[in-house]
Amino acid sequence: MAPTRREFLKIAGVSAIGLVLPTLPGGQISNLSPHITRSAQAGMPASGGVSPTVSGPLPALRAKRWAMAVDAGKCPPGCRDCITACHLAHNVPDFGNPKDDVHWIGLERVDHVFSAETHPRLPESIKGLSVPVFCNHCENPPCVRVCPTQATFQRADGIVMMDYHRCIGCRFCMAACPYGSRSMNYRDPRPFVPKQNPDFPTRTKGVVEKCNFCEERLARGIFPACVTVCKEKALVFGDLEDQGSDVRRLLDGRFSIRRRPELGTGPQVYYLL
Amino acid sequence: MLEKALKGSRGYGIWVAFLLLLAGIGFFFYLKQLDYGLGITGMSRDVSWGLYIAQFTFLVGIAASAVMLVLPYYLHDHKAFGKITILGEFLAVSAVIMCITFVFVDLGQPGRAINLLLYPSPRSVLFWDVIVLNGYLLLNLVTGWTVLGCDRKGIPPPAWVKPLIYLSIPWAVSIHTVTAFIYAGLPGRGFWLTAIMAPRFLASAFASGPALLILFCLILRRFTRFDAGEKAIQTMAKIVAYALATSIFFVLVELFTAFYSQIPGHVQHLKYLFAGLDGHNTIAHWITVSAFTAVAALVLLILPQTRKREPLLALACCFVFLSLWIEKGLGLVVTGFVPSPLETITDYTPTGPEVAITIGIWALGLLMITMFYKIFVSVRTET
Amino acid sequence: MKLYDGGKIIAGIAVFLIVASVPFWYGRGKAVPPPDLKLDTPAIERLKEKLCVEPAPYMRANHMKLLGAWRESVVREGNRSYRAADGKVYKISLTGTCLECHSNKDQFCDRCHDYAGAKPNCWSCHIIPEEVR
Numbered sequence: 001m002a003p004t005r006r007e008f009l010k011i012a013g014v015s016a017i018g019l020v021l022p023t024l025p026g027g028q029i030s031n032l033s034p035h036i037t038r039s040a041q042a043g044m045p046a047s048g049g050v051s052p053t054v055s056g057p058l059p060a061l062r063a064k065r066w067a068m069a070v071d072a073g074k075c076p077p078g079c080r081d082c083i084t085a086c087h088l089a090h091n092v093p094d095f096g097n098p099k100d101d102v103h104w105i106g107l108e109r110v111d112h113v114f115s116a117e118t119h120p121r122l123p124e125s126i127k128g129l130s131v132p133v134f135c136n137h138c139e140n141p142p143c144v145r146v147c148p149t150q151a152t153f154q155r156a157d158g159i160v161m162m163d164y165h166r167c168i169g170c171r172f173c174m175a176a177c178p179y180g181s182r183s184m185n186y187r188d189p190r191p192f193v194p195k196q197n198p199d200f201p202t203r204t205k206g207v208v209e210k211c212n213f214c215e216e217r218l219a220r221g222i223f224p225a226c227v228t229v230c231k232e233k234a235l236v237f238g239d240l241e242d243q244g245s246d247v248r249r250l251l252d253g254r255f256s257i258r259r260r261p262e263l264g265t266g267p268q269v270y271y272l273l
Numbered sequence: 274m275l276e277k278a279l280k281g282s283r284g285y286g287i288w289v290a291f292l293l294l295l296a297g298i299g300f301f302f303y304l305k306q307l308d309y310g311l312g313i314t315g316m317s318r319d320v321s322w323g324l325y326i327a328q329f330t331f332l333v334g335i336a337a338s339a340v341m342l343v344l345p346y347y348l349h350d351h352k353a354f355g356k357i358t359i360l361g362e363f364l365a366v367s368a369v370i371m372c373i374t375f376v377f378v379d380l381g382q383p384g385r386a387i388n389l390l391l392y393p394s395p396r397s398v399l400f401w402d403v404i405v406l407n408g409y410l411l412l413n414l415v416t417g418w419t420v421l422g423c424d425r426k427g428i429p430p431p432a433w434v435k436p437l438i439y440l441s442i443p444w445a446v447s448i449h450t451v452t453a454f455i456y457a458g459l460p461g462r463g464f465w466l467t468a469i470m471a472p473r474f475l476a477s478a479f480a481s482g483p484a485l486l487i488l489f490c491l492i493l494r495r496f497t498r499f500d501a502g503e504k505a506i507q508t509m510a511k512i513v514a515y516a517l518a519t520s521i522f523f524v525l526v527e528l529f530t531a532f533y534s535q536i537p538g539h540v541q542h543l544k545y546l547f548a549g550l551d552g553h554n555t556i557a558h559w560i561t562v563s564a565f566t567a568v569a570a571l572v573l574l575i576l577p578q579t580r581k582r583e584p585l586l587a588l589a590c591c592f593v594f595l596s597l598w599i600e601k602g603l604g605l606v607v608t609g610f611v612p613s614p615l616e617t618i619t620d621y622t623p624t625g626p627e628v629a630i631t632i633g634i635w636a637l638g639l640l641m642i643t644m645f646y647k648i649f650v651s652v653r654t655e656t
Numbered sequence: 657m658k659l660y661d662g663g664k665i666i667a668g669i670a671v672f673l674i675v676a677s678v679p680f681w682y683g684r685g686k687a688v689p690p691p692d693l694k695l696d697t698p699a700i701e702r703l704k705e706k707l708c709v710e711p712a713p714y715m716r717a718n719h720m721k722l723l724g725a726w727r728e729s730v731v732r733e734g735n736r737s738y739r740a741a742d743g744k745v746y747k748i749s750l751t752g753t754c755l756e757c758h759s760n761k762d763q764f765c766d767r768c769h770d771y772a773g774a775k776p777n778c779w780s781c782h783i784i785p786e787e788v789r
Contacts, residue, residue, distance in 0.1 A: 169381015178461025
């Protein structure tokens with residue numbers, strides 16, 4: 001369901017503030033020595049290896065293994081805050097038709113996302129529950145395996161990246177992804193970006209794009225847009241290898257499942273249903 | 274020898290002009306595609322490969338079929354094929370060029386195609402496909418041209434041609450296998466994740482390629498003074514029959530695995546392909562045509578009474594070509610994407626510009642075949 | 657050896673030489689003024705020392721190489737810090753760093769690019785801040 005204009009402006013305002021804060025003067029062009037360490041701000045985990053950069057008031061976040069937990073029960077029905085924030089932050093276009101559709105986060109029913117685990121006796125309240133789906137940043141990503149130019153590649157911290165400069169648009173990665181996480185720009189996206197965020201590039205036509213776990217925000221010491229904007233704290237992000245991180249503590253305490261685990265991809269988005 | 278393609282009868286000139294016109298129209302629409310993006314086609318987020326890749330997949334089979342002439346002649350001394358191996362090699366060259374062109378027009382950023390060479394990725398099947406396709410192109414171009422040139426001069430071919438021809442035999446198998454591996458190694462696409470994808474590709478290739486060659490030989494017999502010989506044509510027809518039978522058998526075997534095991538992941542795709550899902554049944558109509566023409570062709574080819582009668586043989590070969598063009602083209606490609614990983618059914622319909630570009634590339638391929646065969650016929654009928 | 661159709665061949669060669677040398681003689685006598693680059697943006701005015709990331713002659717010759725290296729650094733290595741030759745550290749960003757000072761792309765970047773006939777396609781993705789504001 002599309003947000004109303006009022007809802008959209010509210011989310012846009014909150015996200016814009018969240019985006020602008022780290023880029024305020026003091027961090028851009030400076031003569032700072034890179035060896036100044038800065039303490040992490042409240043709410044941001046100090047652990048996970050903090051490393052100084054001059055890109056903002058906060059040092060870059062580093063991890064051995066970034067992961068996301070989705071506490072699906074906390075999602076209010078009809079809420080699309082995460083999608084709006086993500087798409088605004090990353091200049092994701094809205095083409096207005098399902099054929100050309102590009103999205104980084106989608107909302108899908110449980111019986112479509114977890115069709116193997118769904119059975120006819122599940123109540124509709126569970127089957128019909130909407131859960132956000134995005135790139136799983138797999139441990140063993142098939143999309144990276146098939147890319148003929150290594151335009152999509154896996155970082156040491158687990159994030160599966162897209163190099164939009166190198167992508168030739170062959171869409172082999174889209175065929176390889178078992179989760180439907182990737183979108184192709186079948187047209188020039190620029191005219192269809194509702195509100196351009198100058199802090200992030202757009203893409204050009206002819207390349208494939210997907211969620212990037214907000215690696216540009218992690219480099220500025222802040223968590224992904226979807227995580228920060230979620231009022232219910234349904235999205236929990238962090239370093240799985242850090243025992244003190246929110247995501248690790250959550251997964252240590254509760255039952256979680258992943259999408260299509262039998263395929264051996266090792267997805268790093270965990271769902272708590 | 275190239276000059277032989279530039280002179281011909283009125284009919285030849287009209288045919289060439291017609292193909293150039295179609296190619297020109299296709300090029301015009303390709304420029305539109307470059308401007309607008311691939312959105313000008315019917316491809317979508319769910320069905321991200323369509324008509325272009327379907328043509329590529331089918332044509333790889335046609336290209337590999339040269340081996341069905343080369344192998345019996347060079348390895349088993351089947352003399353009847355001696356006159357026509359070059360026809361197979363030239364068909365292979367044209368088909369591979371069409372394959373490469375179809376992949377090229379399918380790229381979202383074709384200007385960056387050089388990245389395939391600048392950043393080699395041996396773990397990607399597409400990387401190997403580029404290598405084997407280009408290698409096969411070179412092999413067949415060099416061997417076909419050299420042997421024909423030597424024929425024209427009335428001398429035996431040089432010694433280095435033989436090893437290259439022998440190499441082209443396993444290489445032909447490799448272009449199929451690698452293309453099948455593009456599909457068969459993807460964990461998320463249950464319809465394609467089958468070990469017999471490569472054998473299926475080989476079987477349908479060895480049916481569709483020689484079927485096309487038979488049609489070409491019949492056309493050459495009708496319009497030129499070149500006659501491939503009844504023995505060669507009948508042997509090719511028998512090869513098509515066996516390969517077609519194998520191909521049909523492979524499809525039935527796939528149906529058994531899915532429908533006897535009743536695993537939904539397997540069943541859904543085949544149901545969509547053969548019967549339609551939730552009212553989406555356009556592709557089911559097409560595959561029905563494919564099934565009927567395949568069976569009809571098989572009967573016509575197995576029975577000597579029908580196989581030996583030229584009009585029925587021609588009809589059977591057209592049926593084989595059509596049937597496999599559907600089954601290994603859109604039948605294979607689109608079905609892999611439906612239902613999507615999120616259980617949605619998205620229809621795919623090629624758009625006008627997409628069809629125009631496709632026809633344009635086919636015209637280009639037919640133009641190359643026409644010119645190659647014109648050179649061949651000129652050389653063969655003058656010596 | 658006899659030259660058959662000599663007249664047509666010589667005429668053809670002459671036509672070819674004329675057409676191929678058009679860039680050299682077509683604009684003779686007309687001097688195009690060198691590009692007039694404006695460096696008076698508010699951000700540059702605010703700088704105490706009017707220095708780019710690297711010295712201007714180096715940037716003029718090598719800015720595309722630098723941008724290429726920056727691209728590899730950010731996208732493929734995740735490293736957004738650049739230590740210049742003089743030791744200063746900058747944040748790697750075309751829109752955020754380069755265009756922060758050179759906010760007048762059409763009076764700076766475009767002037768040389770148009771003069772030289774260079775058409776960088778960076779702008780199909782990288783946003784020009786002036787156009788968004």
